[in-house]
Amino acid sequence: MATARRVAILGGNRIPFARSGGPFARASNQDMLTAALDGLVARFGLSDKTVDEFVAGAVLKHSRDFNLARETVLGSKLDPRTPAHDVQMACATGLEAIVSVANKIALGQIEVGIGGGVDSASDAPIAVNDDFRRVLLKANHAKSTGAKIKALAGARPQHVVPEIPQNSEPRTGLSMGEHAAKTALDWEITREAQDELAARSHHRLAAAYDRGFFDDLLTSFQGVAKDQNLRPGSSVEKLAKLQPVFGKGEGATMTAGNSTPLTDGASTVLLASEEWAKANNVPVLAYLSDIAPAAVDHVSGDEGLLMAPAYAVPKLLDRNKLQLGDFDFYEIHEAFASQVLSTLKAWEDPDFCKNRLGRDKVLGEIDTAKLNVNGSSLAAGHPFAATGGRIVATLAKLLAEKGKGKGLISICAAGGQGLTAVVER
């Protein structure tokens, strides 16, 4: 039986993220993921090395991309003999892909691998009506022209209505924004606090670009060199002018400014055993030490859709004998400003910590000076499956710059799930 080895994070590469319908509107998932992968291959000279596996995923996928990761390898500069497969965990897909590679390295099953993710909200697949699909399948299977015509005669005018993917939860019919708006009300998250967090995200991302932080983490794509959603001039005053888009009436606090935009983009992360890194002369940025998933019952229970990380993090802390305050950096995916603030408030709340987490003491406060120090999804945008790679690469590099320390990753996902991780150096 294999025993666990340390998993080194060697670097990452992503393309800039762009608002849907923007500059990448005509790029497919394969185009974007190939660009992110080829940038990584070039940076680490991987085209003449064997990479043991590429794992990636997308939340919105066309049927032609049934194994998007493998098709991406075949279109990339990576050796075509690189095995690849897809994973899917909604907004945690990118991190789950990285975990899948990391676990195999930890067990000694592979030496080096790449995790990644991509999403295009501009190029979402539109399916035909289910009854019409069955008519088309029957016609496709028909053995003669006559049988084909007979099958096609089953088409009805109502079949023309297409099925457009909805940004909503299948079991509640509510969008993620509407779910988050309910949670924001429950936790009494103010509009001001959300706008403040959003403005800070833009300022910090802009500052990170200014100091060249992304120079070795990002390659231009289609002439775009920076996250296109970034507004360095964001301010609480400007954000306060926006009309609420989720929730109703007086209590509606969530706007286009304090919610992530629908986004297009892709990211990749290179992971390896320490032995591989040493043999190939590649410096280690940081190590992926542990992960914890969690899920909540947002359908019949009374828990918020995006609150699963509030449950996953305590598991991670306990297993690693850590306190919430023990980290140098916190990377909490900003799906919505209100969702970050609800999670932070839950960890400070004696009732939540006692009754939901079964703890005598609260988890405690997070120092906001250590939270999303280079900005996060509100400023960069959130191409669902690409966010995990952006966060892992950012945190690993932050730890490498500091030379030591620990970082906590927390990603909430549709379906009431969450995935969290500890990265250290």
Ligand SMILES: CC(=O)SCCNC(=O)CCNC(=O)[C@H](O)C(C)(C)COP(=O)(O)OP(=O)(O)OC[C@H]1O[C@@H](n2cnc3c(N)ncnc32)[C@H](O)[C@@H]1OP(=O)(O)O
């Ligand atoms: C687990 C998870 O991650 S869950 C999260 C998953 N993600 C989502 O659910 C995506 C949620 N987001 C959305 O659905 C959409 O982006 C929405 C509904 C929030 C906004 O959509 P739109 O209305 O099309 O946004 P749009 O880009 O037009 O912005 C609306 C206005 O806000 C303004 N605005 C947006 N951000 C800012 C900002 N930071 N500062 C100032 N103004 C801003 C825009 O300029 C625009 O103004 P205009 O109408 O005068 O041009």
